[in-house]
Amino acid sequence: MLLIIVNGLALGALYGMTAIVYNMQFSTSKVLSFGAGQYAMVGGVIGAYVTLHLGYPVWLGLLGSLASGAIFGWLSEFIAIRRIVRTSDDHLWILSTLAFATIVQQLTGIWWGTEPTPFPRVFEQGYAGVLDQKFWLPILTAVVMAGAIDIFYRKTMTGKVFLATAEDGLAARARGIGTDNVRAFSFALSGLIGAACGFSAGQLTFVNFALGSTLGLGGFVALAVGGIGSNAGGLIGGTLLGLLISFTSHFVGSQYQNTVAIGLLVLFLLFRPQGLFPKTFLRHV
Amino acid sequence: MTPNTVVKPIGFAIATILALALPWISPNLYYLHIFTMIAVYWILISTLNLLVGFTGQLSIGHVGLLAIGAYTYCLIAPFGGEWPYLALLAGGFIGGLIGLGLGLPSLRLPGFYFAMVTLAFGLIVSELALAEQWLTNGSVGLEAPSLPAPFNTQTTFHLFVVTIAAVITLMTWNLSRFMWGRAMISVRDSDVAAMSVGVSIFRTKLTVFVFSGVTAGIAGGLYAASQSYITPDAFIPDLGMFFFTAIIVGGRGVIVGPLIGTAILAALPEISGPFQRYGVLFNGVALLFVVLVAPGGVSELISTIHNRISGKGRRPAAPADLDVLKTIITGATVHVG
Numbered sequence: 141m142l143l144i145i146v147n148g149l150a151l152g153a154l155y156g157m158t159a160i161v162y163n164m165q166f167s168t169s170k171v172l173s174f175g176a177g178q179y180a181m182v183g184g185v186i187g188a189y190v191t192l193h194l195g196y197p198v199w200l201g202l203l204g205s206l207a208s209g210a211i212f213g214w215l216s217e218f219i220a221i222r223r224i225v226r227t228s229d230d231h232l233w234i235l236s237t238l239a240f241a242t243i244v245q246q247l248t249g250i251w252w253g254t255e256p257t258p259f260p261r262v263f264e265q266g267y268a269g270v271l272d273q274k275f276w277l278p279i280l281t282a283v284v285m286a287g288a289i290d291i292f293y294r295k296t297m298t299g300k301v302f303l304a305t306a307e308d309g310l311a312a313r314a315r316g317i318g319t320d321n322v323r324a325f326s327f328a329l330s331g332l333i334g335a336a337c338g339f340s341a342g343q344l345t346f347v348n349f350a351l352g353s354t355l356g357l358g359g360f361v362a363l364a365v366g367g368i369g370s371n372a373g374g375l376i377g378g379t380l381l382g383l384l385i386s387f388t389s390h391f392v393g394s395q396y397q398n399t400v401a402i403g404l405l406v407l408f409l410l411f412r413p414q415g416l417f418p419k420t421f422l423r424h425v
Numbered sequence: 426m427t428p429n430t431v432v433k434p435i436g437f438a439i440a441t442i443l444a445l446a447l448p449w450i451s452p453n454l455y456y457l458h459i460f461t462m463i464a465v466y467w468i469l470i471s472t473l474n475l476l477v478g479f480t481g482q483l484s485i486g487h488v489g490l491l492a493i494g495a496y497t498y499c500l501i502a503p504f505g506g507e508w509p510y511l512a513l514l515a516g517g518f519i520g521g522l523i524g525l526g527l528g529l530p531s532l533r534l535p536g537f538y539f540a541m542v543t544l545a546f547g548l549i550v551s552e553l554a555l556a557e558q559w560l561t562n563g564s565v566g567l568e569a570p571s572l573p574a575p576f577n578t579q580t581t582f583h584l585f586v587v588t589i590a591a592v593i594t595l596m597t598w599n600l601s602r603f604m605w606g607r608a609m610i611s612v613r614d615s616d617v618a619a620m621s622v623g624v625s626i627f628r629t630k631l632t633v634f635v636f637s638g639v640t641a642g643i644a645g646g647l648y649a650a651s652q653s654y655i656t657p658d659a660f661i662p663d664l665g666m667f668f669f670t671a672i673i674v675g676g677r678g679v680i681v682g683p684l685i686g687t688a689i690l691a692a693l694p695e696i697s698g699p700f701q702r703y704g705v706l707f708n709g710v711a712l713l714f715v716v717l718v719a720p721g722g723v724s725e726l727i728s729t730i731h732n733r734i735s736g737k738g739r740r741p742a743a744p745a746d747l748d749v750l751k752t753i754i755t756g757a758t759v760h761v762g
Contacts, residue, residue, distance in 0.1 A: 172537040223717060234483055234540055235673060236716045242666065242709030250706065353662075357548070360541050395556035402545040406530055409538070 142270050144390050145383065150275045150344055151358075152375075152382025153282035154180070157337035158359025159366060159374025160286065164330040166368060167306035168323045169225060171233045175216050175241040177356030179334025180341060181349060182244065183209045184259065185252050187339045188347040191260045198262055205339045206332050213331020216240050217324045225323075241352065249349040259342030274343035281340040282378075285333055286371050302326060357398065358385075361405045367415025376416065380404070436681075437598070441591045448580040457579055461651060463691045464586045469644040470668050470687050471590070471597045471680070472637040477669065478677035479601055480633050481613030483536060486543030488665030489550035490638050494520045494645020495655050496554065499567040502650075507573055513646040520642020521635050528634035532627060547665045554657040566656030569649035586647055593640055598680050609633060610678065663705045667691075670708045674715050676722030685723050 161176045187205035190196050196204075220236040265273050293299040304312040305322045313319050338351070345351055359374075361381050366373025381404055388400050408415065443450075447460050469491060476482050494516035502512035531542040554561045561567065571577055576585045600606055608629045611619035616626050649655050667690060675686025690711065694704035715722055 174540075219717075220713070227720075231481060231483060231536060232716055232720060234537055236713060238485070238540075238666075239709045239713035239716060243706060243713065246703075246706035246709060250702070357541065357545055364538070393556065395552055398545055398548040398552050402542065402549060405542070405545070409534060410530060 144386050146270050146275045147344075148383035148386030149379060150278045150382070151386060152362075152379035153278040154337055154341050154345070154355060154378070155358040155362040155381050156375035156378030157278075157282050157285060157333060158355045159362040159378055160289065160371050161330045161334045161337075162359055162363045163369060163371055163374060164289075164326055164333065168302060168309075168319070168326040169217075169221055171221055171225065171237065172360075173216065173220075173237040173241075174234070174356060175220070175237050175244065175352075176330075176334070176359055177354065178241050178244045178352035179209045179212055179331045180338030180355050181248065181352035182212050183335025183338030184342045184345070184347050184351060185248055185338075185349070186335075187342060188257065188259050189252075192257075198260060201260070202262075202339055205335045209331040209333075209335020209338070210328045211331070212244065213334070214324055214328040216331070217327035221323070221327070222320070241356070245349060245352050252347070252349055254349055256346035256348040259347050261343070262340075278337070278340045278344060281336055282375060285336060286375055289333075289371060298325075358401055361401050363415075364405055365408050365415060367417045370415070370417040373415055373417035433598075437594070440684075441587070444587045444591070445584060447587075448583055454579055457583060458651075459692060459695050461579070461583045461586055462648075463688055464583070464590045465644050465647045465651060466668065466671070466691060467590050467684060467687055468586075468593055468647065469637075469641045470671055470683050471594050472633075472640040473668055474672050474677075474680070474683045475597055475600065475609065476630075476633050476637045477672050478679070478683065479606060479609035479613060480630055481536075482532065482630055482634070483540045483669070484543040484634075484637075485540055485662075485665050485669050486545070486547035487637065487641050487668050488660050488662060489543075489547040490520045490524060490641035491645040491648060491664070492550045492554060492657075492660035493523055494642030495569070495649035495660070496561055496567065496645075497642065498646035498649045499569045499655060500560070502570045509570060509572055509650070513643055513650075516642040516646035517639045518642070520645065521639035524635045524638020524641070525631070528631050528638075532630045532634060544662065544665070547660075547662050551657045551660050551662075554660065561657070564657060566654055569653055569655050571650050571653060582651065586651075589643070589647070594680065594684075601680060605629075605632075613678075663708075666705065667708055670712045674711050674722055676724030679724045682722050682724030689723075 158177055158180065161179065162172060165171060165173050165176065183205040186208040187201045190204040191198055191201035216237070220240040221233060224233045224236050261273070262277060263273050291299075293303055301312070301317055301322055304315070305317060305319050309319050312322075337355075341351075358381060359378070362374050362378035365377030365380060366375070367377075381401060384404060385397050385400055388396055444460075444464065448457055451457060451460070469487060473484065473487050476484055497516040497519045498509070498512045501515050502509040505511045527543070527546055531539055531546075534542065555564055557563075572582060572585065576582050601609070608619065608624045611622065611624055612626050612629050619626055619629075652659070671686040671690050672683040673686070674690065675684065676682025690708060693707065719726055
């Protein structure tokens, strides 16, 4: 029983972190990217590649994983977003991010293989049941990450520049902020968060080229449940979804994961479309 | 009387006759099978184009409706005796019904939400097809009876499929030319403008969605009849991605463009043999390329070239969307800022 709950919390942390990725990208670009889950997949694969195939220590694997996430984040902005946001066609970014996510996933599938492979242990620890690192690592990463982002937004200059761009891009540019660079940087940062999510998730989900689309969907549900723009809401929404999936997997069957996720999404969209913690936007009339 | 009113019907007739004559043009049975599959996909894609290209609702999950049609056909056809056509119709009916159930909540959502919900719908259908063994026989799959006597050879089956495809193409073409087509385009380009001239946005979207659900169900039945055996593996999300990409690559908002896109995307992995496993990757690359370089797709490229040759100069090929106007108006402020 406890195992089901802890498993749900760990899963929820992954969805929550993906929701944070969505949030960070949305805040500066007003784009919800289909690629949001793919950084975690890339981070996991690179982490496993560096440690298992090249035989380097775990901390180097983490470093490589984070770097690859940041690079892919920046690449997705450069390839799929930058040219698109200048046009006014709202549909194009859905297409371009979908295409980018497909390409990343397929390339990984071809290079790495489509079978899930095990991920190395991050810390020396025998199997410890409920207290195993595969459970607490994602939860800890998510909490630390959310706290760090909050401090980043509140205390640092760069964070304030982010907020200014998110609030009103035009006004930010009038104050001399290069919003294009801010957007690129926010994508790199969100890619890094995604990679950290994938690295911490490795032992729970295994290294799987399809992880990106699973997290993309689950993270989006977490986002919609929590309300767009709220990181805490995303984490709570993710936890809700993770627990729900963990319980139904155990009592009904693991084949209903997507059905549960999308059921929760539709319920929320029907009855509380603004999410649990709606962020109010000022709209000029 | 523009040239289009004469040229297009003739072009349509020629294309139909060519498609019908394919068994004699290319006697190779393997190629014929590919052509038949293209026609089956086209039955689905031609109406999905009304939804994606004309109405602007990006559905990635029509593979779910295709699967539902295919399973309905397999489950009902054995009871139909000499009349499995009824099972095809039943597939269309159930496809439309499920489309209605899916469209009612999801079509109210903005673009990305809708795309995500339809994507998830495709996942759910294959998930349930795997899980509900009492109905679908799980991963083992179901046997799909082929059509009876006149249409049981590959050639006659091809003729049957192409005839249905031609009829549905004619329907979509007629829909797109007149009132409904205008309504769809207005919903896509500016919902405010659509409302101001009395177009019911939600009803338009829902009608188009249900229509595409019906043809997706029929296409699913034909798909099953052509395969003789179906498993949940056949209806992976990649297939939904293929339908969607075919429309975007071919060109949104024109009838003939997605046909070209379908033919290219369906034929290439088959012909290229050893590169078959790169098929989905190729879809992604094609989609990204088209979005970045030629958002109007292949058909826009063709009409641009055609206009150059026929001396119409650099005038934009298709009548400009409201988007262009929007860019011109808003562009000034954006660039100043």
